[in-house]
Amino acid sequence: MFLEAKMDRRSFLKAAGVAGAATLGVLAIEQPVIKALAQGVxxxxxxxxxxxxxxxxxAGCGTKVRVINGRAVKIEGNPEHPYSNGKLCPKGYAGLQLLYDVDRVKQPLKRTNPNKGKDEDPKFKPVTWDEALDDIAARMKKLREEGKSHTVAFLSGRNRGSAGAVWTTFTKLYGTPNNLGHSSICADASKKARLCLDGTDDYAAYDWENCNYVLNFGGATLEAWRPTNLMLQRWAHMRRGRPVRAKQVMVDTRFSTTAIKADEWLPVKPGTDGALALGIAHVILTEGLWDRSFVGDFKEKGRKFRTGETVAKEDFEEAWTSGLVDWWNNVLINFTPAKASEITGIPAETIIRVAREFATTKPAIACGERGAGAHTNGTYNHMAIHALNALVGSMFALGGVMYQIGAPYAALSIKDDDYMDDIAKKVDKDFKEHKLERVDEAKSDEWPLASNVYQNIPDNHAEGKPYKLSMIFTYYTNPLFSMPAPQRAWEAFKDVFIVETSSYLSETALYADYILPDTYYLERWHDDRVYPSTGYPVAGLRVPAVKLYDTRNSMEVIIDLGKRMGGKMGEYYNAIGSFENML
Ligand code: SF4
Incomplete structure (x- = not known):
């Protein structure tokens, strides 16, 4: 991991060039090395x-960080990384800007102004880690004693690697069901669509290299689709890196960067992506363009689906699909291109042409992400889109669609279940029996499939539905900025005790009662379980390159807090020791 090199002044000057070194000396005379050079030491x-x-x-791209005399000076791509291949996006190269951001929170801060609001100065004052954690632990213990442990919520965003497991265990042992993620405003719609279609509640992977036609419903390939770096490389390969140039058709409400670069842009009305997919499916079935080896066929040779005409189940023998005839009879039978056109705004003749191209240019992929998913009908949109892959035989085919598996981890040597006390067990039991719901109501009768309903949190808390929160921890999420209609959170969270872990003064940090600043990613040990959209699992490891301030890895902080809680919880965390030990 570490490549050490020692250079004396002579070899440095030889390597850098005397003129360059002299220029540096003028520009950065305060740097210790340069200062020494200038003094001839x-x-x-x-x-x-x-x-x-x-x-x-x-994306979790592999980086190499150049450190000179304890100071990180450059970030490069790591050529040995399995899919970033030595390349980074501009944000990756600019990673030092955040490390050295002058506005970073450099030590724990405590709010002294009890009033919260957009225009309220929190009047933070520096405190020690012990002061902050002892106070937070005391408040959390009191809530437990009062039977209110479930009113403590943990809101997290980018839970990379083992971070998610750390929050899960902490909330389980403390006794709250409110381990709340942001996935409902992220990729959940496409995952839940796959869950409904074939039972796979996970990310898809795509064989981009071998694909000849991409029908993309709102997936920001060139802007932000995971893993961004790899997607950029795959796009380049599909367009110029091989003899056959893949066609890219972009379905999007806006003329995005990906739409600009695509061969064709289909500007659908917002939230109507699924209707377009259904219109395409109708054409594929009525024109007999489906893949017989994957879907199956009519017993009567040469028969096709006919608009307005139901099909008897016994007339069609399905191969690898299940429910096609029901889908036809209940949904597709009259979902003509004309009807799809009315809903989506895309001309019927375009829908017919794209359907023919998609079904006959093999291998083809129908894909998409938030553009199609971030709507109240997002899961249904993605069900219709994903089903197109089955119709043209692209599931698990060369140049088609697979599933992405996460890197498997070994279990820890101790089980958190063995350290649940009576309070933790009761909360767990009540939640499983629906006597106690999460504050976002995910997994309740109203939202049975949802992993999270992030957007519900402010209103539910404000209305006390099902109860009001007492305390919120935030980790890699900024609800006062990124929550849909965030002004709801600005109002609702005024009366909650907030512990923020960001090392930057985010909107949420301005509402915080404590800021327990996390380390920057260049300052900590941290594993990463990546979903590279290639099918194979990848795990990476962040290695500290430098350490600047009195900040702490939030995973270490939560383990420390667990120790301070005492009881069985404390026993568990004393046995774990540290996050580094866990890794
Ligand atoms: S694609 Fe993502 S992980 Fe890769 S360098 Fe850019 S910001 Fe970092």
């Missing part, structure tokens, strides 16, 4: 390259 230069993993988006 022989100072050995300590250089090392630290291999790590970027965290600025879910």
């Amino acid at each position: 022989e100072t050995p230069m300590q250089e090392k390259w630290v291999s790590s993993v970027c965290i600025q988006c879910p």
Whole structure:
């Protein structure tokens, strides 16, 4: 991991060029090395390259960080990384900007102004880690004693690697069902669509290299689709890196960067992506363009589906699909291109042409993400889109669609179940028996499939439905900015005790009662379980390159807090020791 190199003044000047060194001396005379050079002192230069993993988006690209005399000076791509291949996006290269951001929170802060609001100065004052954690632990113990442990919520966003498991265990042992993620405003719609269609509640993976036709419903391939870096590389390969140039058709409400670069842009009305997919499916079935080997066929040779005409189940023998005849009879039978056109705004003749191209240009992929999913009908949109892959035989086919598996981890040597006390057990039991719901109501009778209903939190808390929250922890999420209609959170969260873990003064930090600043990703050990959209699992490891301030890895902080809680919870965390030990 570490490549150490020592250079004396002579070899440094030889390598860098005398003129360059002199210029640096003028520009950065305060830097210790340069200052020493300017004074003519022989100072050995300590250089090392630290291999790590970027965290600025879910791609988890491999990085190499150049550190000179304890100061990180450059980030490069790691050519040995399995899918970023030595490349980074601009954010990756610019990672030092955040490390050295002058506005970073450099030590724990405590709010002294009890009033919260957009224009309220929190009047933060620095405190020690012990002061902050002892106070928070005391408040949490009191809530437990009062039977209100369930009113403590943990809101998290980018739970990379083992971070999610750390929150899950902490909430389980403390006794709250409110381990709340943001996935309902992220990728849940496409995952739940796959769950409904074939039972796979996970990300899809795509064989982009071998695909010849991409029908993309709102997946921001060139902007932000995980893993961004790999998607950019795959796009380039599909367009110029091989003899056959794949066609890209972009379905999107806006003329996005991906739409600009695509061969064709289909500007659907918002939330109507599923209707377009259904119109395409209708054409594929009525024109007899479906893949017989995957879907099956009519017993009567040469028969096709006919608009307005139901099909008897016994007339069609399905191969690898299940329910096609029901889908036809109940949904597709009259979902003509004309009807799809009315709903989507895309001309019927375009729908027919795209359907023919998609079904006959093999292999083809129908894909999409938030553009189609971030609507109240998002899961249904994605069900219709994903089903197109089955119709044309692209499931598990060369150049088609697969599923993405996460890297398997070994279990810890101790089980958290063995450390649940009576309070934790009761909360767990009540939640499983629906006597106690989460504050976002995910997994309740109203939202049975939802992993999270992030957007419900402010209103539910404000209305006390099912109850009001007492305390919120936030980790890698900024609800006062990113929550849909965030003004609801600005109002609702005024009366909640908030512990924020960001090292940056976010909107949520301005409402915080404590800021327990996390380390930057270049400053900590942290594993990463990546979903590279390639099918194979990848795990990466962040390795600290530098450490600047009195910040702490939030995972270490939560383990420390667990120890301070005492009882069985404390026993568990004393046995775990530290996050580094867990890794
Ligand atoms: S694609 Fe994401 S993980 Fe990769 S360098 Fe850019 S921000 Fe970092």
